[in-house]
Amino acid sequence: LIGTGVAGASYPARARASAAAATARPDGRFLIRIDATDIGTGARTALWQVAADALGVPPERVEIQIGDSDLPPAGVAGGSMGTSSWSWAVIRACEALRDRLRETPGGVPPDGEVTAEVSTADEVREQPALPRYAYGAHFAEVRVDVDTGEVRVNRMLGVFAAGRVVNPTTARSQLIGGMTMGISMALHEEGVLDERYGDWVNHDLATYHITGCADVERIEAYWLDEQDSELNPAGVKGIGEIGIVGTAAAITNAVHHATGVRIRDLPIRLDKLIGPSPLA
Structure with missing residues (x-):
């Protein structure tokens, strides 16, 4: 699918x-x-x-x-x-x-x-209180195995408005890195708590799963030339998080489009798709 x-x-x-x-x-x-x-x-x-x-x-x-x-x-x-x-x-x-x-x-x-x-302490403190944000749009295409419920991300695209981009090479790396972390959030990462002892069950990378190279098939990031005089002297906005925050939602929407199952609790595990899906 x-x-x-x-x-x-x-x-x-x-x-x-x-x-x-x-x-x-x-x-x-x-x-x-x-x-x-x-x-x-x-x-x-x-x-x-x-x-x-x-x-x-x-x-x-x-x-x-x-x-x-x-x-x-x-x-x-x-x-x-x-x-x-x-x-x-x-x-x-x-x-x-x-x-x-x-x-x-x-x-x-x-x-x-x-x-x-x-x-810059005084200058930062005296900056007018205005809404200042970076923005992005995330697009995802997924495939879902009908028999197992396995979700794979075919491709992802992110387009951002993040002020002045000082270095396009490093900025692109940050954005696709953030999107990769968002894939991890959508499909893999989950902290499992042992309620009897109040300790984490999966407290190492053997049991806490994260996105690997094989999970990232095609990922692209672009940005608009945005100028905002109310930011700071360089006109830059941070890009460390903006690549992450919309990715999981885009993937979840793509899974819903493919299966009809609406997931509101991440990550998208197999059991969440196989049980309630009309295709099961």
């Missing part, structure tokens, strides 16, 4: 206060320091590009230091707030450095450096 489904998605576009420092060196290079964290999302690359743009110099003249508690403090990587929070601080630090260089006679001393460090 073949079915198709669609679902909308939204996720808050928020930012946390962060601090960053920008340093100009005598050799014409720049150092950006911020205690951001790159957990594989490409944050280091994105901040490198943002800093180069803010300084108006080629990226090869910019060095990024992150992931050290000795650096200016910044928020954690989570809640789709990483790039929006960190880039805000990096841009403000670079702007402050440019102002300081203009005020420094002769520019950077031959035997010294010029540094500017800023915090």
Whole structure:
């Protein structure tokens, strides 16, 4: 049986206060320091590009230091707030450095450096209270085995409006990664609690199932060119979660289209389809 489904998605576009420092060196290079964290999302690359743009110099003249508690403090990587929070601080630090260089006679001393460090705490706190969200539309096609009830996802498509995309390569990876996690949410992931002892029965990857490469047959992600002046200096929205939140609903709708069975309790296990289905 073949079915198709669609679902909308939204996720808050928020930012946390962060601090960053920008340093100009005598050799014409720049150092950006911020205690951001790159957990594989490409944050280091994105901040490198943002800093180069803010300084108006080629990226090869910019060095990024992150992931050290000795650096200016910044928020954690989570809640789709990483790039929006960190880039805000990096841009403000670079702007402050440019102002300081203009005020420094002769520019950077031959035997010294010029540094500017800023915090966005006041600016973030004073930001007007407006609804800020990333949006997405998820499309799924599934096939359901008539005899066993096994569900497989033939293909998935996600289209998003998530502000300025700093790096298309890493952004695509995040979005399809999120959609893959959404497939996992729809078909595999389930915490089973032993009510007698209050402990999890499936507390390891041998028993807690997640999506593997074989479960992802065809998955595509695209985005619209969106500009929003009420976000942050970089105009970015977080994309860590927006790829996840609509995927399971799209797959569940596709399963309903294929079988006539409406699943409202994830994951979509075989017994949920075989028992109530008129095809059983």
